Each structure stands twice: as C-alpha cells, then as structure tokens.
Amino acid sequence: MRPVLTQKVDAEYLKALRFFKAEFAELKLNLTGHTNRKMIESVQLERLKKLLCQAEQFSPFYYERFKKAGFRPTQLQSLADLQALPLLSKKECIQNHAELFSVKARPDDYIYSATSGSTGEPVKVVLDYFSLYYYYIAARINQVQAGLKLHWIPFKTQHMYLSALPGVPTYSALMPYFNFSRMYKCVNDPALWPDPFELIKFISSRQPQTLASDPVALKSLMKLSQAHDAARRYAIRPKWIQSTSTRLEPQDRAELQAFFGCPITDWYSLAETGPIASECNVHEGYHLEEFLTVVEIVDEQGRTLAPGAVGEIVITNLRNHVFPLIRYRSGDLGAWETEPCRCGSKLKRLIRLAGRIHQCFIDQHGQRQEPYVIYNLIRGFNLIEQFQVVQDQPRHITFKYDAPRSLSEAEQNAVTVLIKDTLGATFTIDYMRLRPVYSPGQKPQPYLCLL
Numbered sequence: 071m072r073p074v075l076t077q078k079v080d081a082e083y084l085k086a087l088r089f090f091k092a093e094f095a096e097l098k099l100n101l102t103g104h105t106n107r108k109m110i111e112s113v114q115l116e117r118l119k120k121l122l123c124q125a126e127q128f129s130p131f132y133y134e135r136f137k138k139a140g141f142r143p144t145q146l147q148s149l150a151d152l153q154a155l156p157l158l159s160k161k162e163c164i165q166n167h168a169e170l171f172s173v174k175a176r177p178d179d180y181i182y183s184a185t186s187g188s189t190g191e192p193v194k195v196v197l198d199y200f201s202l203y204y205y206y207i208a209a210r211i212n213q214v215q216a217g218l219k220l221h222w223i224p225f226k227t228q229h230m231y232l233s234a235l236p237g238v239p240t241y242s243a244l245m246p247y248f249n250f251s252r253m254y255k256c257v258n259d260p261a262l263w264p265d266p267f268e269l270i271k272f273i274s275s276r277q278p279q280t281l282a283s284d285p286v287a288l289k290s291l292m293k294l295s296q297a298h299d300a301a302r303r304y305a306i307r308p309k310w311i312q313s314t315s316t317r318l319e320p321q322d323r324a325e326l327q328a329f330f331g332c333p334i335t336d337w338y339s340l341a342e343t344g345p346i347a348s349e350c351n352v353h354e355g356y357h358l359e360e361f362l363t364v365v366e367i368v369d370e371q372g373r374t375l376a377p378g379a380v381g382e383i384v385i386t387n388l389r390n391h392v393f394p395l396i397r398y399r400s401g402d403l404g405a406w407e408t409e410p411c412r413c414g415s416k417l418k419r420l421i422r423l424a425g426r427i428h429q430c431f432i433d434q435h436g437q438r439q440e441p442y443v444i445y446n447l448i449r450g451f452n453l454i455e456q457f458q459v460v461q462d463q464p465r466h467i468t469f470k471y472d473a474p475r476s477l478s479e480a481e482q483n484a485v486t487v488l489i490k491d492t493l494g495a496t497f498t499i500d501y502m503r504l505r506p507v508y509s510p511g512q513k514p515q516p517y518l519c520l521l
C-alpha cells in the first residue's frame with residue numbers, strides 16, 4: 071500500500087496566512103538589502119537588541135545570565151558587545167530547557183524541534199511559527215536568485231520535500247507566499263511503498279518544480295529511477311534542487327545535476343534554528359542569513375578567530391523570541407571568507423563548512439581530521455550502497471557497509487591503507503556488512519566520531 075496522501079490544507083493554510091505579511095516583508099528585505107552592507111548591519115543590530123531585551127524580560131535563564139555578566143541589552147552598541155556573554159552549550163540547553171523558554175509564549179505560538187542526538191542526548195528546542203515558515207521564504211530567496219520563476223497561475227506550482235524518515239506523513243499543503251503553490255511532503259523510503267516504481271510514478275505525476283532533500287535521499291531516488299525506469303518514461307524533472315542536512319559532496323552534486331538536469335543549491339541549516347546560510351549561483355561558500363542570524367567563529371576556548379581560521383560556528387538566532395538561542399555552540403566547524411562574492415551580494419560568507427565536530431575523526435596525534443577523504447575511495451566501489459565509518463575507540467574504526475556481497479580482502483586493504491594514511495598507522499579497522507546500515511528512521515551519518 072502506498073503511503074496515504076493527506077491534505078493539510080486548512081490548518082497549514084490558516085497558519086501560513088498569519089505569517090504571510092511578515093514572510094513577504096522578509097523576502098523583500100533580503101532581495102533588496104543584500105547588496106547594502108550598512109543596511110544589513112543596522113537591521114541586524116536593531117533585531118539583536120530586541121531579542122536581548124525580550125530574553126532578559128521573559129526568559130529566567132537569560133535574566134540570571136545577563137545579571138551575572140553585568141550585561142545590559144539596552145546599552146548594546148555593536149555586535150562585538152555580545153562577547154561579554156558566555157557561550158551557550160548544548161548541555162546547558164538540555165539542563166535549562168524550562169528556564170530558557172520565554173514565559174510570554176503560549177502553546178499556540180510554537181512547535182517542538184529536536185536534534186537527531188546521534189552523539190548524545192538530543193537537544194530539544196522550541197521554534198516559533200515564524201522560524202518554521204522561514205524555511206520556505208529562505209528557499210524562495212534562493213529560487214529568485216537562481217532565476218526560477220513560479221507558474222503565474224496560483225495553485226499550479228508544485229514543490230516537493232523528500233524525506234527518508236518513515237515518521238514523516240505524506241501530505242500536501244498550500245503556501246500563500248509561493249503564489250499559492252502546493253507543497254508535498256513525501257516519504258521516499260522504497261520499503262514503505264508497494265514497489266519502488268510506484269514511488270517514482272507518484273513523484274513524476276506531480277512534476278515538482280523544486281525538490282528539497284538531503285544528498286542521501288536524492289541519490290537514492292536517482293538510483294531507484296535508474297534501476298526501475300531506465301527508459302525514463304516517468305522522468306522527474308525539477309527546475310531547482312535544494313540539498314540540506316549533510317554536506318553535499320562535489321561528486322554527488324555533479325552526478326545529481328547531470329541526472330536531474332537542474333542546478334542544486336546546498337544549505338546549511340540546524341534543527342535548533344532553521345536556515346543559517348546557503349549557496350548563491352556562484353557556489354563558492356554559503357551566504358549567511360544575516361538579517362536573522364549573528365554568527366561567530368571561535369576556537370576551543372571560545373575566543374573569536376580571525377577570518378579564514380577554522381573554528382566552531384556560534385549562532386545567535388534573531389528570529390526566534392520564544393526560545394532564544396544566544397551565542398549557541400552549534401558543534402559545526404567553519405571559517406569566514408574575506409573576499410567579496412562574485413555574485414555581488416554583501417552578505418557574509420562561510421567557507422570550509424567542515425562538518426560537525428563529531429563527524430571529524432581524531433588522528434593518532436590527537437588532531438581532528440576531516441573525514442571526507444575516505445569518501446572518494448568508497449565511491450570507487452560501485453557495490454557499496456550505504457556506509458558508515460565510526461571511530462569508537464581512540465585508534466579504532468568500524469567500517470559498516472551495505473553491499474550485495476562482502477568486500478574482498480584486496481578491497482578491504484585499500485580502505486585500510488587510506489584510513490591509516492589519514493589517521494595514523496597505529497589504527498585498526500573492522501569491517502561489518504549490514505543490510506541495511508541504518509535502521510528505519512535513523513538519520514544517515516556516514517562519519518561518526520564517538521570519542
């Protein structure tokens with residue numbers, strides 16, 4: 071049986087309408103203001119002040135924190151003044167959940183969101199509806215910049231969000247700010263459909279103009295289509311693809327672009343905040359959502375780093391006043407690009423998004439290493455459908471993979487040599503063939519450091 075398609079028209083539509091004006095204003099601000107540095111900074115500072123004043127007034131946690139630091143939001147002169155406040159860790163978020171909350175918030179104003187918790191307890195945060203709907207407006211900004219025109223007749227444009235998580239219902243909803251286009255959420259786990267061909271037919275019959283998903287789900291759709299519809303009678307031809315959740319590898323981008331025949335924009339977004347940064351048409355780094363976010367890059371001691379140096383991304387989320395995140399340690403690594411972007415936008419750019427700290431392995435000298443070098447080799451083995459490389463002990467890696475047969479000794483050796491070259495000769499590696507690697511509902515994490 072195919073997942074039931076329900077229409078969330080009423081509830082979603084009414085909520086979306088409530089934010090129509092605010093969303094539209096944000097769209098306009100972004101599209102007109104992104105080349106005016108002075109305007110960007112003044113909007114940012116004004117919004118930061120407002121967030122801090124609200125946090126002091128309505129969140130018991132921040133009231134205490136500001137008092138202890140002698141911090142007065144009304145006296146804020148520049149973004150640098152924020153550094154008088156301590157950083158906010160995930161642990162603090164978990165321990166002080168109730169106190170972080172704004173006492174002014176009513177249940178009608180928010181929904182719960184949580185991180186996947188792949189390396190520990192999930193961080194449960196609260197998103198207001200503006201943050202929730204901002205996902206779509208950020209996508210719209212990207213689409214306008216990519217030159218994508220929506221169908222001028224309302225209700226005609228179709229968007230689709232693909233998710234591999236079985237908990238996501240397949241439904242459609244109307245989006246007023248997208249020229250009343252229809253948004254589908256669709257579970258693309260083939261195991262939940264009568265046969266994979268049904269899934270391809272379903273997506274093809276809707277002909278979504280835009281497709282949003284993570285690279286793993288996009289690749290799985292491509293492979294399904296190649297395997298079950300080689301003649302491409304039910305071709306899926308979006309005009310724009312948005313990739314989120316995990317880093318989009320250059321090779322994957324090339325393959326997906328060639329198959330779907332459209333550009334792909336990569337996004338950096340967190341479950342705790344919503345979109346943080348996204349690529350422009352030039353695809354050289356990620357422009358920050360500066361009108362709604364303040365980002366700092368810090369070292370392990372929390373000191374601000376010079377542009378170009380890789381450090382932890384620290385976020386102050388200006389859009390969500392219900393559950394303020396001020397100087398929040400994201401656990402992600404990145405660096406500032408200092409050169410202006412060729413696209414003309416003056417919004418700051420993040421480069422070298424090196425992934426989550428817990429995706430970086432620790433080599434035998436105790437240094438964090440980007441895991442992506444392993445990826446090229448694994449790609450060479452066409453038979454590997456899914457994999458997960460886990461560092462479970464200081465000098466030990468467990469390599470889990472899903473393939474129709476076990477890797478030969480020579481193939482295992484090739485992987486072993488590469489891991490040892492990257493992390494150190496003292497490493498040992500165990501191989502585990504699992505079908506599948508990820509249990510249903512588990513977020514795919516190709517690289518995981520449990521130390």
Ligand SMILES: [Zn+2]
Pocket residue numbers: 350351352357411412413414415
């Ligand atoms: Zn740009």
